[in-house]
Amino acid sequence: MTFDVRLLDSTYSVNQKDDGVSEVIVKLFGKTRENKSITILCPDFKPYFHVFEPSPALLKAFKDSPDVLSVEDVTLEYKGSQEKFAKVSVRAPWMVPKFRGQYELKHKTITLVDPPEELVEKLRAEPDVLEVSVLNGGVKVSTEDRVYSQKLINRYGLIAYMDEEDAEKFHTKGVFFAADIVFTNRFIYDHDLETCVRVSGDLMERSNEYTTDLLLKASRFEKCDIFTPKLKILSFDIESSIKYNNIYCICLTVINEEDGSRQDRRIFSEFGARELKISAEEQKARDEDERRILKEFVREVRALDPDVITGYNINNFDLAVLFERANKLFGKGGGKPDEEKKRQSNDELGFGRDTLGMSRRENRTTGFVTWDVKGRLILDGWLSVKKELRPKREGLGYVSTMLFNDTKDNIDSSHMDDEWQARKDEVIHYCLKDADLALRILTHPRIQAISKLMDVAIPAKLPVKEVSGGQNRMIESLLIRMVDREKVAVPMSSGEVYDYEGGFVYDTKPGLWEWVIGLDFSSMYPSQVIKHNICFTSFTKNKAEAAHTSPVGAMFLPTEKRHGIVPRMVEGLLTSRKQAKAAMKKAKEEGNLEQADYYNRLQNAIKIMANATYGYFGTKFCRWPYNRYIAPSITAWARDEIKTVVTTLESRGYTVIAGDTDSVFFTSKEHRDLEKCKLLGFTVQQEFSAGNMHLELEKVMIRFFAHAKKRYFGKIIWPEESLLVRGYEPRRTDSFDLQSETMTKVFQLVLDGKPEEAVNYAKDTVHDTIKGKVDLPRLVISKSVNEFDSYDNPGSLVHVNVAKKLQEMGYDFTPGMKTPFIITNGSAQPQKAEPVIEGVQFTARPDYKYYAERLAMALARITEPFGCDERALIQGNSQRSLEFFCDDKPAPKAEAPVHGANVKKVKQTATLDMFM
DNA sequence: GACTGTGGCCGTGGTG
DNA sequence: CACCACGGCCAC
Numbered sequence: 001m002t003f004d005v006r007l008l009d010s011t012y013s014v015n016q017k018d019d020g021v022s023e024v025i026v027k028l029f030g031k032t033r034e035n036k037s038i039t040i041l042c043p044d045f046k047p048y049f050h051v052f053e054p055s056p057a058l059l060k061a062f063k064d065s066p067d068v069l070s071v072e073d074v075t076l077e078y079k080g081s082q083e084k085f086a087k088v089s090v091r092a093p094w095m096v097p098k099f100r101g102q103y104e105l106k107h108k109t110i111t112l113v114d115p116p117e118e119l120v121e122k123l124r125a126e127p128d129v130l131e132v133s134v135l136n137g138g139v140k141v142s143t144e145d146r147v148y149s150q151k152l153i154n155r156y157g158l159i160a161y162m163d164e165e166d167a168e169k170f171h172t173k174g175v176f177f178a179a180d181i182v183f184t185n186r187f188i189y190d191h192d193l194e195t196c197v198r199v200s201g202d203l204m205e206r207s208n209e210y211t212t213d214l215l216l217k218a219s220r221f222e223k224c225d226i227f228t229p230k231l232k233i234l235s236f237d238i239e240s241s242i243k244y245n246n247i248y249c250i251c252l253t254v255i256n257e258e259d260g261s262r263q264d265r266r267i268f269s270e271f272g273a274r275e276l277k278i279s280a281e282e283q284k285a286r287d288e289d290e291r292r293i294l295k296e297f298v299r300e301v302r303a304l305d306p307d308v309i310t311g312y313n314i315n316n317f318d319l320a321v322l323f324e325r326a327n328k329l330f331g332k333g334g335g336k337p338d339e340e341k342k343r344q345s346n347d348e349l350g351f352g353r354d355t356l357g358m359s360r361r362e363n364r365t366t367g368f369v370t371w372d373v374k375g376r377l378i379l380d381g382w383l384s385v386k387k388e389l390r391p392k393r394e395g396l397g398y399v400s401t402m403l404f405n406d407t408k409d410n411i412d413s414s415h416m417d418d419e420w421q422a423r424k425d426e427v428i429h430y431c432l433k434d435a436d437l438a439l440r441i442l443t444h445p446r447i448q449a450i451s452k453l454m455d456v457a458i459p460a461k462l463p464v465k466e467v468s469g470g471q472n473r474m475i476e477s478l479l480i481r482m483v484d485r486e487k488v489a490v491p492m493s494s495g496e497v498y499d500y501e502g503g504f505v506y507d508t509k510p511g512l513w514e515w516v517i518g519l520d521f522s523s524m525y526p527s528q529v530i531k532h533n534i535c536f537t538s539f540t541k542n543k544a545e546a547a548h549t550s551p552v553g554a555m556f557l558p559t560e561k562r563h564g565i566v567p568r569m570v571e572g573l574l575t576s577r578k579q580a581k582a583a584m585k586k587a588k589e590e591g592n593l594e595q596a597d598y599y600n601r602l603q604n605a606i607k608i609m610a611n612a613t614y615g616y617f618g619t620k621f622c623r624w625p626y627n628r629y630i631a632p633s634i635t636a637w638a639r640d641e642i643k644t645v646v647t648t649l650e651s652r653g654y655t656v657i658a659g660d661t662d663s664v665f666f667t668s669k670e671h672r673d674l675e676k677c678k679l680l681g682f683t684v685q686q687e688f689s690a691g692n693m694h695l696e697l698e699k700v701m702i703r704f705f706a707h708a709k710k711r712y713f714g715k716i717i718w719p720e721e722s723l724l725v726r727g728y729e730p731r732r733t734d735s736f737d738l739q740s741e742t743m744t745k746v747f748q749l750v751l752d753g754k755p756e757e758a759v760n761y762a763k764d765t766v767h768d769t770i771k772g773k774v775d776l777p778r779l780v781i782s783k784s785v786n787e788f789d790s791y792d793n794p795g796s797l798v799h800v801n802v803a804k805k806l807q808e809m810g811y812d813f814t815p816g817m818k819t820p821f822i823i824t825n826g827s828a829q830p831q832k833a834e835p836v837i838e839g840v841q842f843t844a845r846p847d848y849k850y851y852a853e854r855l856a857m858a859l860a861r862i863t864e865p866f867g868c869d870e871r872a873l874i875q876g877n878s879q880r881s882l883e884f885f886c887d888d889k890p891a892p893k894a895e896a897p898v899h900g901a902n903v904k905k906v907k908q909t910a911t912l913d914m915f916m
Numbered sequence: 917g918a919c920t921g922t923g924g925c926c927g928t929g930g931t932g
Numbered sequence: 933c934a935c936c937a938c939g940g941c942c943a944c
Contacts, residue, residue: 097917180917363918370918471920502922503944524944525921611944615920622920631921660923661944710924710943727925727942734927734940783940792938796929799940829929854927 001216002200004224005030005038006454007193007463008307010184011354011374014092022091026187028199028463029212029353029375031229035258037212037305039353039375040199045187048089049096049179050076050489051103052147053154057172058103062088067095076177076489078147079625080540085177085489093183100180105173108149110141112161119156126152145625146175178490181480185473188462189481191221195457195464198224211305211353212375228454228598230257234306235381235439236297238318239431240325241417242810244274247290247325248420250297251432253439254304263304266428267296273421291329294322294348301351308450309351309373312381312396312438316814319371319378322349323360352376367787367815377453377465381438382817384449392733393782394818397838400437403444409433410839414810448601455598456605459576471612472621478572478609482565488537493621500618500632503661504639506646508706511865512750513657516667516704516714517681521641522694523607524662525614526570528637530692532556535564536624550633551640566630570613577606638662645688645695658706665704665712674700674718699724703751707861715751723748729858733818738769738778739855746862755866759873762859766873769852779846780836782820785813798823798831806835826850 007030015023024047028040046069051058062068069089076085090096112119114137123141124132128148133140141158143149149170152158159167181189201218236252249268255261270289278286301309311318323346330348345359352358353375361370371378385391385399393399397408409430411419419427442449456467460474461481467474483490521527528534532548538557540546547558556564584599616622618631642664646656649666658665671680681697688695699716701724706712711727723744729735730744742765749758768774783799794800802821807813825832826847834844852874860870 182917361918366918368918470918472918475920500922505923505943520944612920618921619919621918635922663944708925731943732941786939793929797939798928831928857927 001203002198003036003038003214003216004033004196004198004227005040006032006196006227006229007457008377009353009375009465010188010463011356012093012184012187013354024092026184027354027374028218030463031231031307032214033227033229035230036214037232037307037353037375038214038216039210039212040201040216040218041204042187042218045190046089047091047093047096047183047186048087049099050074050085050087050177052078052150052175052177052489053084054086054174055150055154055159055172058174059086061103061172062086062099067091067099074487076487077537078489078491080537083147083489096179096183100176103173104176105146105150105170107169108143108146110143110149110152110158110162110170111166112139112141112158113137113163115139115161119161122156123152128152150175176492178492180492181490185462185466185477189477189484192481193221194223194461195454196224196226198222209355211302213305226458228451231307231450232256232258232305233308233310233439233443233450234301234304235310235435235442236314236318237311237431237434237438238321239413239416239420239427240321241274241420242414242812243417245321245324245328246274246286247293247321248416248424249428249431250293251428251435252297252300252304253432253435254306255439255443264432265300265304266432267293267300268424268428269293272424273417287329290325294326294329297322298349298351305353306376308377308379308442310379310381310438310442311435312441313814313817314378315369315371315380315383317812319358320369323358323371349373377450377468379442379449379453379468381441381449382814384442384447388447388449388452390733392737392818393780393820395820395838396434396437396441399441403441403446406437406440408437408838412839452601452605455601456608458602459573459606459609471608472616472619474609475613475616476623478569479565482569486537486565488565491623491625493623494625495620496628497620498628500628500635501639502635504642504659505661505709506656506659506664508658508709508712509655510707511705513655513667513704513706514702515672515677516657516665516701517671517677517684517697518663518665518699518701519645519681519684519688519695519697520663522696523574523610524638524641525634526574526610527692527694528634528641529564529570529614530567530574532633532637533559533562533564533567534630534633535566536626536630537566538562538564539626539629550629551636552629552632554629554633556633566613566617570610573606573610573613577603577610580606641693645684648688649684657704658709658712660710663698665701667704674702678718703753705747705750705862707864711861713747713751723751734781734783735858736779736781736851736854738765738774738851739858741778742855743858743862746859750862755863759863759866759868762863762868763873766852766856766859769855770848770874772846772848774848774851776822776842776846779822779851780820781823781833782818784816785819787815796830798833801830802833802835806837809835811837822846823850826853 007028009029012024012026015025017023023043024045026042026045030038032038062071067090069091072087074085074087075082120132120139123129128143128151129141130144131142153170159171199218200220201216204215204217206215232254234252234254236250238247239249240247252265254263271286326346326348345357347357349358350356352373356374359372382394386394391399391402401407411427411430441447453464453468457464460467460477462477480490533556540555540557545557546555548556580599580603584596584603587596587599614631614634617627642659642662645664646659649656654666654668656664656666668680671677677700681700685695685697700718701714702717704714713725713728716722716724725731725747728743730740746758746762749761785799785803788794788800791797791800799819803813803819820836821833822836823831823833824844824847836842856870856873860873
């Protein structure tokens with residue numbers, strides 16, 4: 001049988017065969033072109049890793065180990081040279097980290113005791129030796145990395161000249177390569193699988209072990225066309241007692257995209273609210289009842305067999321509740337012996353596509369918790385909303401109202417025990433409603449969380465679950481395949497952190513400007529990689545060979561000599577993005593909007609990957625040790641590129657107003673209409689576009705205002721009329737609506753050439769605010785609150801205090817979630833505020849004076865150039881120097897109508913007492 | 917075994 | 933009052 005499969009997830013198991021030999025089976029989970037769920041079993045794939053020139057002692061250790069299946073000699077490229085490696089295959093995937101822990105060489109500086117003079121001379125002559133220093137009785141030899149130390153040890157038998165302690169460090173040790181690649185990814189890379197694959201094999205009888213429609217033993221993989229199957233999505237919500245932790249009900253709703261059908265399940269306790277003192281019998285009966293609830297949940301999910309499990313804030317709440325209750329009521333459950341504490345699982349929660357339980361993983365540094373079941377994606381609706389929508393508030397009710405004008409039922413979640421006692425049926429309805437809202441959010445056209453993951457998986461060539469973990473997986477997926485194919489060694493990341501310089505930001509010339517032309521380089525960083533052949537395979541230290549020397553001194557070979565893997569990969573991405581864009585255009589012209597939307601998401605996914613490639617080389621977990629040359633070289637060349645444009649434009653008498661990394665905004669006194677600006681823009685575009693660098697005329701603005709770096713707004717008139725705002729409060733999620741709305745209005749008035757109206761509008765709004773003539777919702781401020789103990793001084797931060805207060809009131813606190821509040825005393829230190837809770841009337845009095853001052857501060861940055869500073873906004877008396885601004889005057893003779901030089905910097909703190 | 921990067925603004929609280 | 937560090941969020 002042959003199936004086309006969209007891969008969703010992968011895992012493996014190790015089986016003991018009858019003859020005592022263990023067999024590793026890779027399991028792939030996916031959905032067929034016919035929308036059937038499938039488990040694919042792939043036997044006979046062996047875990048392996050590479051070791052650089054293992055010493056005879058290490059080689060013997062490998063060969064003597066019963067866990068080692070084979071040791072082969074291979075030649076791989078490392079730092080531009082062909083080197084000898086051993087490929088070591090082992091019995092089970094977990095043995096790879098085991099061997100690494102036992103035999104990995106961790107040191108590189110060699111200390112020799114009384115070595116013969118001629119040996120020292122030989123070492124000095126070695127090209128790989130950085131330094132040989134003689135200190136009392138010993139000789140210290142340092143090299144660039146462990147590979148070269150190992151080489152010297154092997155070549156000169158240096159172990160014999162070490163003291164016991166040092167010999168221990170180097171004896172029976174080796175430099176490991178590719179020993180940290182997740183085993184199932186290793187399988188995917190080696191078989192060059194992509195997110196969609198045609199698989200042939202024997203169909204097996206379905207067993208209870210797997211929940212999928214199909215179970216296939218694979219014998220062959222081939223390429224197949226991309227397709228997007230219809231998925232089954234399950235959303236669930238749990239209501240539980242905050243006081244006693246017991247679960248009252250779990251509600252699920254499942255949609256099958258194939259036919260749009262919906263199914264609901266309500267699983268709930270037979271008991272009423274728990275009370276503080278209960279008999280041992282009741283406790284026992286309640287526990288049994290709750291075990292039934294958990295088992296029923298698992299049974300239902302297995303029977304429904306969804307591809308995706310979602311809910312709102314399930315990562316921090318619902319899944320944690322399941323896990324804790326299962327641990328409490330069933331005992332700790334399985335947990336395989338080879339696993340460490342960082343990953344825990346509970347086998348009773350076996351609602352994945354195999355029989356293993358749900359597992360928990362916690363990021364050590366951020367504390368961020370993720371959950372996993374095999375074969376199904378777990379997506380948190382809250383995280384998707386945060387990422388795609390960036391709403392000012394993140395509560396389920398607020399988001400639902402915003403997206404589809406529907407909201408939560410009215411149940412007081414801070415008193416769940418009382419609610420359960422008083423109106424059980426309504427709580428169950430509320431619970432199902434929350435599950436329903438979460439499901440609708442995840443699939444909402446503005447979010448489309450699943451579709452986006454499916455799309456990103458295409459260029460990344462990975463199972464969908466892999467791409468939800470971060471960008472580096474996607475980059476490595478492409479990179480490692482190419483690197484392997486070309487027999488280049490895959491090092492493990494050193495974890496080294498280093499700082500380097502980023503993009504160039506032009507010091508903005510503040511003020512209001514007319515006829516501003518904006519250009520930017522398309523894909524600046526990827527283009528630099530291509531232009532200068534920047535790669536770990538083309539990096540050289542040989543001046544004579546180098547074709548490109550970056551401003552930070554790194555040298556790269558010419559393309560003809562060695563076309564780097566990274567430039568080729570990036571080129572591939574840019575090319576396929578171009579193709580996706582063309583396909584989108586075509587689909588649009590043919591009126592196929594759904595397909596156009598698909599290609600739009602695809603081109604966007606590719607763009608993200610192309611840009612993330614640069615970022616990958618700047619991280620501490622980048623595998624290639626040249627990373628400290630690659631990212632800094634990319635940014636340095638990019639700085640040169642944009643600075644060249646800026647200085648050239650300035651040398652011609654144009655006024656550059658702003659620029660950031662790959663963009664430039666400028667104006668010319670001779671170009672005061674659209675046609676002239678476009679012509680000039682296109683001329684500049686032409687002049688600075690060469691090879692693979694494309695400077696593009698992006699927009700012409702009739703008016704443009706800026707007061708600082710990364711803070712500007714403008715009225716675009718070409719290619720399409722629109723309002724452009726960057727950095728200012730309307731873009732920020734931590735500003736209050738009154739502030740965002742007032743500023744947007746002021747921006748429009750300024751851009752329409754009505755500064756007087758803008759100033760008056762600003763004053764009026766400030767005055768209305770002082771008088772309290774403003775709706776409460778427009779004063780809500782919302783800020784993210786992290787884990788309390790992550791702060792230096794949590795008590796001094798108003799938003800953290802509000803979150804603490806909410807927690808004390810009985811609401812669950814989620815680190816990272818925005819907390820909405822209204823300031824009630826802005827002059828207290830720390831400021832005082834009251835939380836804003838969905839469905840609860842806000843009764844406190846806002847500190848209107850505080851809001852008026854915040855508003856005035858923000859507005860003053862815009863009105864200041866027109867002679868109206870913060871004090872004036874509040875006092876309402878200054879009208880001076882408005883003549884600076886005009887829209888009926890002829891085009892200004894020199895430079896701009898208003899310029900930074902004309903504006904007095906007035907910095908003062910206003911108080912309302914001045915006029916009250 | 918998770919994990920893109922640097923540059924920048926601005927409100928706030930703390931210090932001298 | 934000037935200055936600094938922290939924290940949040942944004943531009944690219």
